[in-house]
Amino acid sequence: MLLNLRDYETAAREKLDPVHADFIAGGARDEITLRENEAAFARLRLLPRVLRDTTRRPPARTLFGHRGGMPVLLSPTAFHKLADPEGERATARAAAAAGVIMIVSMAATVSVGDIAAAAPGAPRWFQLYPQPEPGITEALVARATAAGCSALVVTVDSPVRGAGERNRRNGFHDLPPGLRCENMVDLRAGEHGRLRQIVMSPELTWEHIDRLREATSLPVLLKGVLHPDDAREAVRRGVDGLLLSNHGGRQLDTVPATIDLLPGIADAVAGRIPVLLDGGVRRGTDVVKALALGASAVGIGRPVLWALAEGGEQGVRRMLELLREEIDDALALCGVTGPDDLTPAVLFRPRERS
Numbered sequence: 001m002l003l004n005l006r007d008y009e010t011a012a013r014e015k016l017d018p019v020h021a022d023f024i025a026g027g028a029r030d031e032i033t034l035r036e037n038e039a040a041f042a043r044l045r046l047l048p049r050v051l052r053d054t055t056r057r058p059p060a061r062t063l064f065g066h067r068g069g070m071p072v073l074l075s076p077t078a079f080h081k082l083a084d085p086e087g088e089r090a091t092a093r094a095a096a097a098a099g100v101i102m103i104v105s106m107a108a109t110v111s112v113g114d115i116a117a118a119a120p121g122a123p124r125w126f127q128l129y130p131q132p133e134p135g136i137t138e139a140l141v142a143r144a145t146a147a148g149c150s151a152l153v154v155t156v157d158s159p160v161r162g163a164g165e166r167n168r169r170n171g172f173h174d175l176p177p178g179l180r181c182e183n184m185v186d187l188r189a190g191e192h193g194r195l196r197q198i199v200m201s202p203e204l205t206w207e208h209i210d211r212l213r214e215a216t217s218l219p220v221l222l223k224g225v226l227h228p229d230d231a232r233e234a235v236r237r238g239v240d241g242l243l244l245s246n247h248g249g250r251q252l253d254t255v256p257a258t259i260d261l262l263p264g265i266a267d268a269v270a271g272r273i274p275v276l277l278d279g280g281v282r283r284g285t286d287v288v289k290a291l292a293l294g295a296s297a298v299g300i301g302r303p304v305l306w307a308l309a310e311g312g313e314q315g316v317r318r319m320l321e322l323l324r325e326e327i328d329d330a331l332a333l334c335g336v337t338g339p340d341d342l343t344p345a346v347l348f349r350p351r352e353r354s
């Protein structure tokens, strides 16, 4: 029975090639950060208030001009066609139905233009790994802009690709025949959407971000800033938002859970730009905890792919509806009337012994 987001993984594993299930589930090296993301949410305790009339508690929040159905986004994840033949088209329709922003991965198996055609008018952002050749990065930005993406999410935690030992053991190094990274097709001579077209660039610096900001009128968010000093630098340079993310534990292993880093990042940013968070969000109570600690919204990664594998577009729709119900339920039970009513006071802090 599919009662919550975790149930989708169990159901999806019955349908997926185990190698692809490992690709989705896996993290880097010992997978310490992967486990820690969920464990850190579980360690936090909520402390509700009572008798506060929470009859009206719309979960919506406005983010870069978009008023979403709930404070949740679909974090960028690669290769949706591994989960369903419709791939990112199905995900995009489900996101549109739920009124949530889909962040399209640069490594999507449907081009961003075709995703836009599948869900016209729906809000979408584009995730970018800046490429060493400025011309290729510019071409990707042009494709995303033409497809109606209203923000760019630049992933900055990947100077090299994280070491997923499950993939190494399974020999999973590229997409199976017939699938391509469609956004990359024709961008490098002689390559046709193979995974190796996406280059992780250790030479990237803040100057690349400055140049990208000069080249686009879209808001630019950085995904993968973990240190408060880097968050301050991002604000200083005019970056429009942060997606606090450790890549779902897939890049540097043993970094802290994102929810544990959130208070430090929120302090550093001091409300000057929105801070979003992803990593281990599986429950409505996780969403409430992240918002209470200063996140403007949260992203979910793996649950989308599990739901897509379980039931295609309908699977993702049902999963998002379950999450919306859980958020609504958690808001009512906490005694708050919506995301703007959430503060750190809703979290229980055991008294320190003197």
Ligand SMILES: Cc1cc2nc3c(=O)[nH]c(=O)nc-3n(C[C@H](O)[C@H](O)[C@H](O)COP(=O)(O)O)c2cc1C
Pocket: 023, 024, 025, 037, 075, 076, 077, 078, 105, 106, 107, 127, 155, 223, 245, 246, 247, 248, 249, 250, 278, 279, 280, 281, 299, 300, 301, 302, 303, 305
């Ligand atoms: C299968 C998979 C593919 C991913 N692909 C991308 C990607 O293309 N670009 C990116 O910036 N992050 C990618 N991520 C990281 C997610 O955007 C997100 O940070 C992470 O999944 C959030 O953690 P969660 O899965 O626990 O919700 C991927 C994650 C997974 C599990």
Ligand SMILES: CCCCCCC(=O)C(=O)O
Pocket: 078, 107, 161, 195, 196, 198, 199, 200, 247, 250
């Ligand atoms: C060069 C490989 C790009 C793969 C992008 C998918 C990704 O970020 C992941 O975590 O997996």
